[in-house]
Structures are given as C-alpha cells and as structure tokens.
Amino acid sequence: MPLVEAIREAIIGGEFVPNQRLVEADLSTQFDASRASVRSALLELANEGLVERIQNRGARVRAVSxxxxxxxxxxxxxxxxxxxxxxxxxxxxxxxxxxxxxxxxxxxxxxxxxxxxxxxxxxxxxxxxxxxxxxxxxxxxxxxxxxxxxxxxxxxxxxxxxxxxxxxxxxxxxxxxxxxxxxxxxxxxxxxxxxxxxxxxxxxxxxxxxxxx
Known part of the structure; x- marks a missing residue:
C-alpha cells in the first residue's frame, strides 16, 4: 500500500485522532519509509485537508469543527x-x-x-x-x-x-x-x-x- 494511502487509512480508521501530532521519525519507523517519503505524504494529506502543518512544530491530524x-x-x-x-x-x-x-x-x-x-x-x-x-x-x-x-x-x-x-x-x-x-x-x-x-x-x-x- 502506498505510504500516503496507509497514513490516510490510519487517520480515517481512528488510529490517529484529531490534533494528534504526526512525528516524521515515528511515522518513518511505523511504516518503514524514509523521512523524505513521510514528509511528502504529509504534504499531500495536508492538501487533502486531513493534516495541518504547524510552523516550527511539524504536522498534526486536523480537527474539524x-x-x-x-x-x-x-x-x-x-x-x-x-x-x-x-x-x-x-x-x-x-x-x-x-x-x-x-x-x-x-x-x-x-x-x-x-x-x-x-x-x-x-x-x-x-x-x-x-x-x-x-x-x-x-x-x-x-x-x-x-x-x-x-x-x-x-x-x-x-x-x-x-x-x-x-x-x-x-x-x-x-x-x-x-x-x-x-x-x-x-x-x-x-x-x-x-x-x-x-x-x-x-x-x-x-x-x-x-x-x-
């Protein structure tokens, strides 16, 4: 399964909850992927509205009001x-x-x-x-x-x-x-x-x- 799809399914399935930080190093280990691949996947998921990037703090699952x-x-x-x-x-x-x-x-x-x-x-x-x-x-x-x-x-x-x-x-x-x-x-x-x-x-x-x- 492509990395972006795997992370997306983890968010949709509730494995990652709203406002949870998504640490590149942890995701790299969990999904056996390079840091660069994780960073690219998080950018794509941010474009989809599932993830938000916080300046100087990395990424987290976006909460929806x-x-x-x-x-x-x-x-x-x-x-x-x-x-x-x-x-x-x-x-x-x-x-x-x-x-x-x-x-x-x-x-x-x-x-x-x-x-x-x-x-x-x-x-x-x-x-x-x-x-x-x-x-x-x-x-x-x-x-x-x-x-x-x-x-x-x-x-x-x-x-x-x-x-x-x-x-x-x-x-x-x-x-x-x-x-x-x-x-x-x-x-x-x-x-x-x-x-x-x-x-x-x-x-x-x-x-x-x-x-x-």
Missing part, C-alpha cells in the same frame, strides 16, 4: 444525490440484488443493536452507490470529504437511536435505485444528508462523546 462538518455534509448532500441518481440509471440486475442484500444486513444489524456493524454497512452502501453511479469526479470528492469528517461520522454512528432513524432513509435510497427512479433516488439521498446535518447539531448540543462497546 461542527460548523465545518455541517458545511461538508451540505456539499455531500449535493454529491450523494447526484451519485444516487446516476446509480438508478445504471444499476444492473446483479447490483440490485447486492444492494438489497446490504439493506437486509442493515436491518439485521439494527435489530441486533450492532452499531459498529451497521456503521460499516452504511459506509459500504454509500461506496457501492458511488461505484454503481460511475461519476468518478463526485466519487473522488466524496472520498476526500469522508476522510475530513471521520470523527463526526463516528460520533453520529454511535448516537443513541440514530440507526433506527437512518435505516429507513437508507432503505429508501436502495429502493429508488433498484426501481431505476433517478429523481426519487436523488431526493432520498438528499433527505438522508439533511437528517445527518440535524443529528450532527443534536450530538453537539448534548456534548456526547460516545465510545464503541
């Missing part, structure tokens, strides 16, 4: 809607069965109270919708935005009662795509992201910092 998380979600609302509409137009029979299987697994995860499993399926669904839609520019932008917003996404996934709210929203997206209804798919994706924004604000008001169980 609530206001920025909301802005990111507003942009996602447009892009996710676009990808869902494209997916509805392009989806094949095999892909329809795959999407319905993901939906069934999401129902099962919610019924069993498996929050982490549901969160993983949530990410898988959004990824497959992007891939089926084939809108590569939107997909690249969404992947970058997902990385920037990862901490808020985790807090959202762990928020009590959230899966019961988001499950029917995801099922509506699946149904619209599987019935080739591009307008309904776009509307369902946008509705889901509006719900995400509302819940982000709610989580921030409660001050909760949930942890996986």
């Amino acid at each position: 609530l206001d920025e998380a909301v802005e990111i979600s507003e942009v996602r609302m447009v892009l996710e809607g676009l990808c869902a509409a494209h997916a509805a137009a392009a989806v094949t029979g095999v892909e329809i069965r795959e999407l319905r299987a993901i939906g069934a697994s999401m129902r099962e995860a919610v019924a069993e109270g498996d929050l982490l499993g549901y969160s993983s399926l949530n990410q898988e669904l959004h990824r497959r919708v992007r891939e089926i839609g084939g809108q590569r520019t939107a997909s690249r932008l969404l992947e970058r935005l997902r990385g920037q917003n990862v901490r808020h996404q985790f807090r959202l996934a762990m928020h009590p009662g959230r899966p019961a709210v988001s499950l029917p929203e995801h099922l509506a997206i699946i149904e619209a795509i599987c019935t080739h209804d591009a307008d309904a798919a776009e509307a369902a994706a946008r509705k889901h992201l509006r719900s995400v924004i509302d819940t982000l604000r709610e989580v921030d008001r409660t001050g909760q910092e949930p942890r996986p169980r």
Whole structure:
C-alpha cells in the first residue's frame, strides 16, 4: 500500500485522532519509509485537508469543527444525490440484488443493536452507490470529504437511536435505485444528508462523546 494511502487509512480508521501530532521519525519507523517519503505524504494529506502543518512544530491530524462538518455534509448532500441518481440509471440486475442484500444486513444489524456493524454497512452502501453511479469526479470528492469528517461520522454512528432513524432513509435510497427512479433516488439521498446535518447539531448540543462497546 502506498505510504500516503496507509497514513490516510490510519487517520480515517481512528488510529490517529484529531490534533494528534504526526512525528516524521515515528511515522518513518511505523511504516518503514524514509523521512523524505513521510514528509511528502504529509504534504499531500495536508492538501487533502486531513493534516495541518504547524510552523516550527511539524504536522498534526486536523480537527474539524461542527460548523465545518455541517458545511461538508451540505456539499455531500449535493454529491450523494447526484451519485444516487446516476446509480438508478445504471444499476444492473446483479447490483440490485447486492444492494438489497446490504439493506437486509442493515436491518439485521439494527435489530441486533450492532452499531459498529451497521456503521460499516452504511459506509459500504454509500461506496457501492458511488461505484454503481460511475461519476468518478463526485466519487473522488466524496472520498476526500469522508476522510475530513471521520470523527463526526463516528460520533453520529454511535448516537443513541440514530440507526433506527437512518435505516429507513437508507432503505429508501436502495429502493429508488433498484426501481431505476433517478429523481426519487436523488431526493432520498438528499433527505438522508439533511437528517445527518440535524443529528450532527443534536450530538453537539448534548456534548456526547460516545465510545464503541
């Protein structure tokens, strides 16, 4: 795996947390890479918005405020809607069965109270919708935005009662795509992201910092 991708995945996966210092020497040892390669990777990740460079202090994982998380979600609302509409137009029979299987697994995860499993399926669904839609520019932008917003996404996934709210929203997206209804798919994706924004604000008001169980 390329170094920049490995560090990116460590940030997105929560191995490195917001505001954590990223020491070149430590990263060089951890990823068995040269200091120059690490420096280049951190510069690239800074351009993506995942890392910030602090003058005379090196680099750290960039923390994203609530206001920025909301802005990111507003942009996602447009892009996710676009990808869902494209997916509805392009989806094949095999892909329809795959999407319905993901939906069934999401129902099962919610019924069993498996929050982490549901969160993983949530990410898988959004990824497959992007891939089926084939809108590569939107997909690249969404992947970058997902990385920037990862901490808020985790807090959202762990928020009590959230899966019961988001499950029917995801099922509506699946149904619209599987019935080739591009307008309904776009509307369902946008509705889901509006719900995400509302819940982000709610989580921030409660001050909760949930942890996986």
